[in-house]
Amino acid sequence: MTPSAPVIAFRGVGLTYPGPPPVEALKPSELTIERGDFVTVVGPSGSGKSTFLNIAGLLDAPTAGTYLLDGIDTGVLKDSERTALRGRHIGFVFQSFHLMPHRSAQENVTLAMLYTGVPRAERARRAAEALRRVGLGHRMDALPSRMSGGERQRVAIARALVGHPSLLLCDEPTGNLDSRNADTLLRLLEGLHEDGMTVVVITHDADVADRGARTVTIRDGVLHDGPSRAVREQERA
Amino acid sequence: MRILLRLRPGLRLRRVLRLRPGLRLRPGLRLRRIRPAVPPTSFALNDLLSEALAGTLQRPGRSALTALGTVLGVGAFVAVLGLTATASSQIDSRFSLLTATEVTVKDIAREQNEFADPAFPDDAGERVERLGGVEHAGVHWPVREDTGQGLAVRTSAVARGQNDMIDVVATAPGALRAAVPHLVQGRLYDDFHADTRQRVVVLSSSIAARLGIATLEARPAVFIGDQPFTIIGIIDDVKRKPDMLLSVLVPHTTAEELWGSPTDAAEMLISTRVGAAVQIAEEVPIALRPDHPEYLKAVPPPDPKSLRSSVTSDLNELFLLLAAICLVIGAVGIANTTLVAVLERTGEIGLRRALGARSRHVALQFLTESGALGALGGLVGTSIGTVTVVVVAVARNWTPVIHTGTLATAPVVGLVTGLLAGLYPAVRAARIQPVEALRR
Structure with missing residues (x-):
């Protein structure tokens, strides 16, 4: 990791699914997200948001261009190295939470450190710390099935935070939440951003998009x- | 001087670049990007085991049902091997003390050479008894008239009827002792009677009753043919050669004097110390007939191992086949359930991949889960099989015997079954792409 390097640097990154017919899901693009940015990525469904998430999250490899994550060229990495980079540098938050139903909140959070070589006792300690950070210090032993949607998503955020990633990648984090819980969650993300975390939120919700310090639109x-409004005006001009 | 070449990765040089004399980049040289060092993620063994255990216990009811096939298979395996071991050890204990210390020697001289004399020398019993490990030894043969007919035995010199034919067996004192008779009255004849050719007999209580003899107080006599004999002992049981109970026994020397040398049906009965029988069976023909050891055939007791295997092999094969079928069914059950679990837990697999699990970590986890199920089934099956053996043995008043090898192998059989069953689901789990898994 190079401290001065941007967290995300897309250099002509594109993804074409081989046909027939070939589908150009993401056209070669340039994008730089600096450390400490709070970026929202918006776009209508089918615009390529998921493709962006998959590439940025190292879940899928681009077919064109170079993607540098923390200054590391991800294009030359072996699959195992991409996995390691993903596990250490990116914290994921999903719309459907993806919590393990039979494990307590704390166990769900420790799972994020299972593969990165953190000792067991240290994992429990850090998980407790992360849960306190998201305001769930009193719910550590609760099962996800006994928690509200807002609480579950905060467990998911604690899980994403606990490995000290350089990037928090959130995919429609408020998609399954009511507006009050969504607001609490976005405030939590803003708080994390103020603490210096790089946050990328992918959403189709304009209200959520407006909360970002910077907005990227996919069309x-x-x-x-x-923001999408500006992009549309740009296109008209 | 430093030259920084910025080229698109993967491009080939078309022309020779002369950087300085002697240092040049040749055409065709492929420029490669410098690979950053990213240490791979790991999955510690104790974490793997606890994750697999948690995965198994997630649905305890289903796991128990899944393991049932292995439980039955391994249980049957242990029960069959245990029961056959138990049964064969009963056979051993019932027969071993008598059969393992008994050697019989047959006179086969006539088969080798039709002009040969009877093979046993006169002092056969004494010679064999001098061998280490021999307790008692002596020859015996059925006595016949020269005409080949049996001898009449009666209590008076006058014939009473035709129904007085009783087998008369010339029996050396050593053979009598080797048969371990149980005496009810009087005494056995011994080497003194044999050496001095006394006219004495020993007979069983049933023959005594048939002859109308109740007590030896009156010194009763019997006539064999027309020769009077004193009855000196009545026996009611023998441990070896039970046909002695149906015969009148006379010292072999007396019989030889009266009715001639033994026929080719002469045999020798030897009782040995425990463990000596096989060795003695080898020695006896040479000790008795160093000139013609082939005239005598010594029959050692059957090898306990071959006895056991001949008794148990038929049972074993059938039931072990059944146990194997149970195991296959168990394996299919585990494979099926694990496959369903993989499909159900696709989201979990995607999450684990997102959190840094490599595909091999995912495969390893599912393999460990199915292996744990198999091993658990194996352990429970071993316990149930052991209990079965003990219950059956107690019900039959047997001593339960299970070989330690069986107990050690059975859980391993369960584990291997589970691992084999988990192979395909684990490969399927490893192939799941995180992108697709997380979309759900």
């Missing part, structure tokens, strides 16, 4: 810097 597989 028809092309990344544009700026």
Whole structure:
């Protein structure tokens, strides 16, 4: 990791699914997200948001261009190295939480450190700390089935935070929450951003998009810097 | 001087680049990007085991049902091997003390050479008894008239009827002792009677009753043919050669004097110390007939191992086949359930991959889960099989015997079954792409 390097640097990154017919899910794009940014990525469904998430989250490899994560060229990495990079540098938050139903909140959070060589006792300690950070210090032993949607998503955020990632990648984090819980959650994300965390939120919700310090719009597989309204005006001009 | 070449990765050089004399980049040289060092993620063994255990206990009811096939298979395996071991050890204990210390020697001289004399020398019993490990030894043969007919035995010199034919067996004192008779009255004849060719007999209580003899107080006599004999002992049981109970026994020397040398049906009965029988069976023909050891055939007791295997092999094969079928069914059950679990837990697999699990970690976890199920089934099956053996043995008043090898192998059989069953589901789990798994 190079401290000065941007967290995300897309250099002509594109993804084409081989056909027939070939589908250009993401057209070659340039994008730089600096450390400490709070970026929202918006776009209508089918615009390529998921493709962006998969590439940025190292879940899928681009077919064109170079993707540098923390200054590391991800294109030359072996699969196991991409997995390791993903596990150590990225914290994921999903719309459907993806919590393990039979494990307590604390156990769910410790899972994030299972593969990165953190000793067991240290995992429990850090998980407790992360749960306190998201305001769930009193719910550590609760099962996800006994928690509200807002609480579950906060467990998921604690799980994403606990490994000290350089990037928090949130995919529709408020999609399954009511507006009050969504607001609590976004405030939590803003708090994390103020603490210096790089946060990328992918959403189709304009209210959520407005909370970001910077907005990136995806339209028809092309990344544009700026909120969707501005992008549309730009296109008209 | 430093030259920084910025080229698109993967491009080939078309022309020779002369950087300085002697240092040049040749055409065709492929420039490679410097690979950053990213240490791979790991999955510690104790974490793997506790994750697998947690996965198994997630649905305890289903896990128990899944392990049932292995429980039955391994249980049957242990029960069959245990019961056959138990049964064969009963056979051993019932027969071993008598059969393992008994050697019989047959006179086969006539088969080798039709002009040969009877093979046993006169002092056969004494010679064999001098061998280490021999307790008692002596020859015996059925006595016949020269005409080949049996001898009449009666209590008076006058014939009473035709129904007085009783087998008369010339029996050396050593053979009598080797048969371990149980005396009810009087005494056995011994070497003194034999050496001095006394006219004495020993007979069983049933023959005594048939002859109308109740007590030896009156010194009763019997006539064999027309020769009078004193009855000196009545026996009611023998441990070896039970046909002695149906015969009148006379010292072999007396019989030889009266009715001639033994026929080719002469045999020798030897009782030995425990463990000596096989050795003695080898020595006897040479000790008795160093000139023609082939005239005598010594029959050692059957080898306990071959006895056991011949008794148990038929049972074993059938039931072990059944146990194997149970195991296959168990394996299919585990494979099926694990496969369902893989499909159910696709989201979990995707999450683990997102958190840094390599595909081999995922495969390893599912393999460990199925292996744990198999091993658990194996352990429970071993216990149930052991209990079965003990219950059956107690019910039959047997001593339960299970070989330690069986107990050690059985849980391993369960483990291997589970691992084999988990192979395909684990490969399927490893192939799941995180992108697809997380979309759900």
